[in-house]
Amino acid sequence: MIARINHVAMLTLIRREMVRSIKIINQVIWPPIITTLLYVFVFGMALGSRIKQVQGVSYSEFLIPGLIMLQVIDSSYGECSSSVFQGRFMNSIQEMLIAPMSAGEIVFGYVLGSLVRALVIANIIMVLGVIFVHTLPRDWVLYFGVMTLVAVLFSALGVIFGLLAEKFDHIAVLTTFAITPLVFVGGVFTSAQLLPPFLRNFELFNPMFYTIDAFRYSYTGQSYLPLWFSLTVIGALAAASLATALRMAAVGYKLRT
Amino acid sequence: MVKRYGDFTAVDDVSLRVEAGDFFGFLGPNGAGKTTTISAIVGLARITSGSIEVFGYDNATQWREARRFIGLAPQEYNFDRYLSIRDVLIYQAGYYGLAPRLVRERADELLEQFGLERHAKLEYTKLSGGMKRRLTLARALVHDPKILILDEPTAGVDVELRLELWALLRRLNAEGMTIFLTTHYLEEAEALCRNIGIIRAGRLVALEPTRDLLARAGRGLQDIFLELTRA
Numbered sequence: 095m096i097a098r099i100n101h102v103a104m105l106t107l108i109r110r111e112m113v114r115s116i117k118i119i120n121q122v123i124w125p126p127i128i129t130t131l132l133y134v135f136v137f138g139m140a141l142g143s144r145i146k147q148v149q150g151v152s153y154s155e156f157l158i159p160g161l162i163m164l165q166v167i168d169s170s171y172g173e174c175s176s177s178v179f180q181g182r183f184m185n186s187i188q189e190m191l192i193a194p195m196s197a198g199e200i201v202f203g204y205v206l207g208s209l210v211r212a213l214v215i216a217n218i219i220m221v222l223g224v225i226f227v228h229t230l231p232r233d234w235v236l237y238f239g240v241m242t243l244v245a246v247l248f249s250a251l252g253v254i255f256g257l258l259a260e261k262f263d264h265i266a267v268l269t270t271f272a273i274t275p276l277v278f279v280g281g282v283f284t285s286a287q288l289l290p291p292f293l294r295n296f297e298l299f300n301p302m303f304y305t306i307d308a309f310r311y312s313y314t315g316q317s318y319l320p321l322w323f324s325l326t327v328i329g330a331l332a333a334a335s336l337a338t339a340l341r342m343a344a345v346g347y348k349l350r351t
Numbered sequence: 352m353v354k355r356y357g358d359f360t361a362v363d364d365v366s367l368r369v370e371a372g373d374f375f376g377f378l379g380p381n382g383a384g385k386t387t388t389i390s391a392i393v394g395l396a397r398i399t400s401g402s403i404e405v406f407g408y409d410n411a412t413q414w415r416e417a418r419r420f421i422g423l424a425p426q427e428y429n430f431d432r433y434l435s436i437r438d439v440l441i442y443q444a445g446y447y448g449l450a451p452r453l454v455r456e457r458a459d460e461l462l463e464q465f466g467l468e469r470h471a472k473l474e475y476t477k478l479s480g481g482m483k484r485r486l487t488l489a490r491a492l493v494h495d496p497k498i499l500i501l502d503e504p505t506a507g508v509d510v511e512l513r514l515e516l517w518a519l520l521r522r523l524n525a526e527g528m529t530i531f532l533t534t535h536y537l538e539e540a541e542a543l544c545r546n547i548g549i550i551r552a553g554r555l556v557a558l559e560p561t562r563d564l565l566a567r568a569g570r571g572l573q574d575i576f577l578e579l580t581r582a
Contacts, residue, residue, distance in 0.1 A: 100415070100446075100448045102445055102449065102450050103447070103448055105445070106442055106451075107446070109442075109445075110433070110434070110442055113433055113438070114433045117433045184431075184432060185425075185427060185429035186429050186431045186432070188395060188429050189431065189442070189443055189446055189490075190446050192393045192394060192395060192418060192421070192423050193418060193443070193446035193447050194414065194415040194416075194418045194419050194446075194447060194448060195446055196415075346397065350394070350395055350397055351356070351390065351395065351396045
């Protein structure tokens with residue numbers, strides 16, 4: 095009798111994603127940490143010393159949650175999409191496709207593996223924030239809750255684009271033309287209150303703005319938009335993204351002929 | 352079963368039964384539909400119509416049970432490049448639902464059996480072609496399947512390894528494992544298989560015991576194969 099859910103297979107895939115991250119640690123773990131340190135030193139400490147306060151905290155303190163979100167989004171999407179695409183490209187994903195693993199187990203394995211990786215990176219940056227900026231989250235439930243929702247959203251997007259892509263170049267399309275620009279104008283470096291009115295209105299159509307605004311609340315206790323509204327938007331986007339990834343895997347899109 | 356890709360029919364109404372314990376050879380020229388048939392059996396291809404049963408389990412509706420019985424040694428090397436050779440086996444067993452603590456010993460046994468124990472910590476890219484072929488077989492066996500499906504298992508290997516693999520396949524079959532083999536080496540099929548199916552342009556053109564096929568034609572398998580597949 096075979097279990098209804100092959101949880102061993104899912105755990106195996108999560109473990110495999112961890113092994114992959116460690117094998118390419120110079121690509122997966124160190125770059126976001128070094129980039130974050132550079133942002134903290136150059137923007138937070140050097141330039142930030144000229145800014146008195148943003149949302150009631152120092153600029154460096156304001157910056158840390160935005161930088162954590164930046165790296166959570168980047169690593170969740172980037173690593174999940176490249177892992178899925180590489181599996182397809184090398185055909186190694188067939189090891190799972192011929193095994194008694196459901197589409198859901200495969201998608202959740204990738205997404206949860208990506209979530210663990212994002213949590214590791216985020217918490218290293220959080221510790222750097224404690225060391226260099228002396229700032230800590232005030233609301234840990236919100237801190238982990240928003241981080242989890244955002245990592246799930248972008249990991250599922252990673253699965254979707256890992257399946258859609260025909261070459262590595264295609265994976266970069268979303269990063270280059272959507273994720274990076276939207277994250278940068280989405281409030282990582284500046285508060286929406288400081289933006290000109292037309293850009294402030296544009297932020298309402300920028301999903302990254304909701305993620306950063308809600309996550310910053312876990313540090314500062316303040317947000318530009320009502321927290322419930324941002325959480326609803328992030329939750330709905332995560333659910334839609336996950337449902338799409340599950341559907342694509344279930345029909346065997348570019349996996350089974 | 353029928354498998355179509357758009358207007359192209361890759362497998363056209365093929366119907367065959369491989370008995371438990373058989374050593375079955377599935378032959379045909381390039382593009383005849385051998386790999387598509389294998390892909391359908393293991394679930395990598397979805398058939399257009401018909402059904403496939405593996406030890407009584409429908410591979411579409413009872414896919415978890417059906418897949419548990421199958422071990423696949425594909426023609427191409429498709430190992431996970433981030434894992435060591437030992438972990439390739441352990442993780443593959445994991446995908447079949449077997450926890451690492453239960454399969455470490457089995458993985459080590461297989462590595463020893465296939466002469467790979469000295470390379471257990473290496474990545475597969477460091478292995479020679481022959482060793483990669485052995486690893487393909489070891490991986491197919493790690494979850495203790497009841498049927499082993501081999502797609503050109505001896506393609507590109509030297510004579511010594513080919514004979515070694517033949518001996519291993521004979522032994523596995525003698526121990527009760529069902530073997531479904533595709534090969535372009537007709538002498539291999541002649542030497543190993545009890546029953547043979549020949550497919551041409553997606554259609555089955557022969558399906559009978561090897562002995563009968565050879566006796567009926569009174570010639571070697573190569574002549575029969577050429578006659579059936581060129582017609």
